[in-house]
Amino acid sequence: MIKAIVTDIEGTTSDIRFVHNVLFPYARQHLAAFIASHEQQPDVAAELDAVRNEIGQPQATTREVVSALLAFMDEDRKSTPLKALQGMIWQTGYQQGDFTGHLYPDVLPALQKWQASGIALYVYSSGSVAAQKLLFGYSDAGDITPLFSGYFDTHVGHKRETASYQAIARKTGFAPGELLFLSDIRQELDAAREAGWQTVQLIRGAADNASQHPQVGDFSAINPEA
């Protein structure tokens, strides 16, 4: 029996094009100016040091760190400090109303129904927890963060690693078999299944014929109460 659902964002609750065509370019455009004006701020300085650590250059200048971050963006690297800095930059965009967090229309009704039936809802994305709260706090449907009991990002581990799902199960207190992971990416679902979770793959675009997971076109086709 499913007691908790953990959902991915990009390609699952929200259009991948919103992330890649709106959020990522916004962060890239504002990165250098944001770092120039915030690099003395302790939380920003800590992330810049984490980038220096990640590239193995503890003495890297700010300019070199910005270059490394731009290269990470080019390869869509799920770097924890990059994700933290992107979230900080997006905060201004959301607050100014430059964009709202995209939600597929089937998502909110399903989340509301599942929560009303007693199923706990969580988010797991490579985007930082702060970025997740912004997307759902400033979503197309308004602030839907009260629906969620918790959020997980790469601090718990990467999404294609089984240990990440084992850690989330421990942190939420649910048995692995009581957890359902929703994602568009087969390799993430493989890792969750390896940890004993149930899985459903969202096919929002092209078919994935190599997948062994149950597949649905949208959230209305998922029946965790059954």
Ligand SMILES: CSCCC(=O)C(=O)COP(=O)(O)O
């Ligand atoms: C919190 S929305 C931005 C998502 C993001 O930054 C990202 O890299 C998406 O990665 P995912 O592993 O969740 O597909």
Ligand SMILES: [Mg+2]
């Ligand atoms: Mg995804």
